[in-house]
Amino acid sequence: MAKGERGWAQLDAYEAEYAERLADEKKRGGESQFLDYLDGLASGRERFYSDEVNARDAETGRLFALRGKILGLREKLGQPIEGFLDAEKPYLRAAPGGSRADRKRSPIRFLTDPPPPGHRYPVTIDEIKATLAELPPEHAATVREIRLSNQKNTGTDGDWLDGEIRLHCLIRDDGRRILGRRERTDDVERFGGSLEWDGNKLVARWPLDAYKTFVLRRVLIHEVAHGVAELPGNAEAVRRAGSVEKFCEQYAENFYRPPGRAVRLAF
Numbered sequence: 001m002a003k004g005e006r007g008w009a010q011l012d013a014y015e016a017e018y019a020e021r022l023a024d025e026k027k028r029g030g031e032s033q034f035l036d037y038l039d040g041l042a043s044g045r046e047r048f049y050s051d052e053v054n055a056r057d058a059e060t061g062r063l064f065a066l067r068g069k070i071l072g073l074r075e076k077l078g079q080p081i082e083g084f085l086d087a088e089k090p091y092l093r094a095a096p097g098g099s100r101a102d103r104k105r106s107p108i109r110f111l112t113d114p115p116p117p118g119h120r121y122p123v124t125i126d127e128i129k130a131t132l133a134e135l136p137p138e139h140a141a142t143v144r145e146i147r148l149s150n151q152k153n154t155g156t157d158g159d160w161l162d163g164e165i166r167l168h169c170l171i172r173d174d175g176r177r178i179l180g181r182r183e184r185t186d187d188v189e190r191f192g193g194s195l196e197w198d199g200n201k202l203v204a205r206w207p208l209d210a211y212k213t214f215v216l217r218r219v220l221i222h223e224v225a226h227g228v229a230e231l232p233g234n235a236e237a238v239r240r241a242g243s244v245e246k247f248c249e250q251y252a253e254n255f256y257r258p259p260g261r262a263v264r265l266a267f
Contacts, residue, residue, distance in 0.1 A: 018066040019087040034063045113150035119170045122212040142227025157219040160226040217256040225251035
């Protein structure tokens with residue numbers, strides 16, 4: 001068999017396996033990391049959190065690998081794909097090619113990862129929606145997805161990427177939460193928590209209501225502010241603040257300032 005013929009035969013085998021595995025993935029039920037990934041591509045998303053392209057299990061890993069092999073072989077054989085493979089199209093839940101403006105007008109998608117044993121989320125999706133309703137509609141419209149994330153060792157309470165917010169707000173049933181290296185500690189006491197050491201690890205101990213307030217009215221609003229910073233007309237405000245992060249902190253502080261001693265912001 002000639003080299004070119006071997007390439008086409010290999011491509012046929014990969015595409016057949018890919019189609020079968022996509023069908024199996026659909027049958028698995030529940031949330032699918034891989035189908036969510038395809039959905040993001042269809043919506044025009046170009047960047048992904050690093051852990052989103054690291055497969056959560058062997059089946060998902062094989063799907064990522066097959067897609068890469070198929071696209072690479074098609075490129076090599078002079079048959080590149082623009083858009084999506086035929087096998088993928090029946091599984092797309094979003095219409096390919098939507099503009100960024102169209103995505104911002106779409107309803108926000110809310111997701112909740114299952115919490116591990118001994119942990120809980122301090123907030124509910126309904127409470128998140130109620131807090132967003134307090135914002136100007138054009139500000140809330142910069143968000144397209146919010147996930148209560150069960151990642152415990154991120155070093156941050158929340159993060160933002162291209163319209164998606166992940167709240168890493170798991171708290172132990174005893175109210176303790178290990179602080180990451182990049183997390184600020186001054187807001188812990190401002191919002192009603194306390195700091196203590198567990199060996200060589202700094203721990204925040206939170207009454208549940210206090211941590212709920214902190215997540216909803218500081219962490220969530222800070223992350224929304226990343227989208228607000230990108231809106232037309234806000235470049236000068238970001239410049240005056242000194243950085244996007246400082247703009248977001250100022251935005252959150254203006255939205256809600258906890259009672260007690262005022263804290264002078266460094267911008």
